Amino acid sequence: xxxxxxxxxxxxxxxxxxxxxxxxxxxxxxxxxxxxxxxxxxxxxxxxxxxxxxxxxxxxxxxxxxxxxxxxxxxxxxxxxxxxxxxxxxxxxxxxxxxxxxxxxxxxxxxxxxxxxxxxxxxx
Numbered sequence: 001x002x003x004x005x006x007x008x009x010x011x012x013x014x015x016x017x018x019x020x021x022x023x024x025x026x027x028x029x030x031x032x033x034x035x036x037x038x039x040x041x042x043x044x045x046x047x048x049x050x051x052x053x054x055x056x057x058x059x060x061x062x063x064x065x066x067x068x069x070x071x072x073x074x075x076x077x078x079x080x081x082x083x084x085x086x087x088x089x090x091x092x093x094x095x096x097x098x099x100x101x102x103x104x105x106x107x108x109x110x111x112x113x114x115x116x117x118x119x120x121x122x123x124x
Contacts, residue, residue: 035123043123050120053103065103068096073118077108 028036035043054065068086072093075081079097083090097108106113 031119031122035119038123046116047120047123050104050106050117054100057099057103063096063099065096065100068093069100069117070121072097072108073114073121077114 051066054069057063058065068082071085072082075085079090079093083093086093100106101108106116108114108117
């Protein structure tokens with residue numbers, strides 16, 4: 001199941017969450033509050049569906065796809081910032097992101113897919 005559909009199905013739970021006052025930062029980031037209200041089996045399924053192929057590939061090839069994905073998202077999708085953070089050439093990042101996309105059928109230039117991966121990593 002795509003995360004977009006999952007979020008649609010859990011919209012009612014989001015309505016029940018306390019809303020922060022305007023102008024103040026919430027104590028808990030919204031993504032953490034949302035993830036806390038997701039049933040564990042559904043979160044595990046999302047994690048396994050998105051991250052399972054990457055973990056398997058890493059185990060077989062020592063490719064650092066999970067590390068690269070985490071760094072790429074932490075760098076807001078910047079190839080060069082990710083390469084600097086990981087001390088690798090930018091083409092290495094491009095290759096690894098290409099492998100991630102090929103293994104998962106997702107597009108890391110698309111915000112929706114970035115969010116799916118971000119939530120899967122946080123729910124891991």
